[in-house]
Amino acid sequence: MKRKVYVETSVISYLTARPSKTIIGAAHQQITLAWWELNALNLSEHSHTPFL
Secondary structure (H helix, E strand, O other), rough: OOOOOOOHHHHHHHHHHHHHHHHHHHHHHHHHHHHHHHHHHHOOOOOOOOOO
8 A cells, every 4th residue: 555645845846946056955856856766656646625
């Protein structure tokens, strides 16, 4: 059974953004990409209605 996990929007933005020009931003992008590559296949996809 696949795990469920809440993925904050900042995770998606790190995955889709242009490469960062700052060392901290670049590190966040690299760490996020490495985590995503290792874990994405083991997660089930869900979405929810946005809160208004």
